Amino acid sequence: MTDNRRAFIKKSVAFSGYAIFATGGLLTSPEATAEWLAETTSTNILQQTLKRLFKDQKIIESDKIDIRIPKTAENGAAVPIAVTSSLNNVESIAILVEKNPIPLAAKFELSPDLEAFVSVRLKIAESSAVAVIVETNEGFFTASKKVIVTPGGCEI
């Protein structure tokens, strides 16, 4: 009899445990956590950002984009970058820092009244490639340059 009772108590405790687990599961859906994990642990965040930004558009490497950025930066908190392009009909210029937790730094939509030129200052957490994507009416073009950030750049 005692054994039976113990078994019953064990089962009921286990069952209520499941119930709590189930309701907890409703609040934080497993899909959401899975997605979050994939997003943060993926080594290819840049590719995902590109996919989200430009859908599945073809991005072609181009030598008509000129990126002026220091090869080594002592202070990753403010790295000047200037982008010029000799491509025709530039519609937008996007700047991405490959190894930053969120790669996209900025995307500017430029009217035809503007020259294909943008200059900003970037935060770069660690040595990384900086990619520029230029959108024209003929498609997307990209170029990138590597920047070495000397230690201490993380606390920006």
Place this chain on the structure above:
Amino acid sequence: MSSIKIRTKRMDGKMQIRMLIAHPMEHGRNRDARTNALIPAHFIQELTVKHNKNVIITGNTGANISKDPYFAFTLKGGNPGDKITISWVDNLGNEDTQDHIVK
């Protein structure tokens, strides 16, 4: 005082537009040195530049832009007396606008 400083310079039929905006541009991963609490993200999300009444630049910016951001663009043409209007909106809903008359 406005948070936006605007400078323009005309040369060879072009006009350089430069701006400096006072903004913390926190990306949300920094910690307060004293309390060790995370500093919430606070950065400019939208930047709009108007030439007279035409919008010439719309920018989406993220926290990868340095603190007190600086932006420069080049406009084709541009005459003395033209009006440049720059405005920004950040992720907390703050905003600011500044006009500048080209000399």
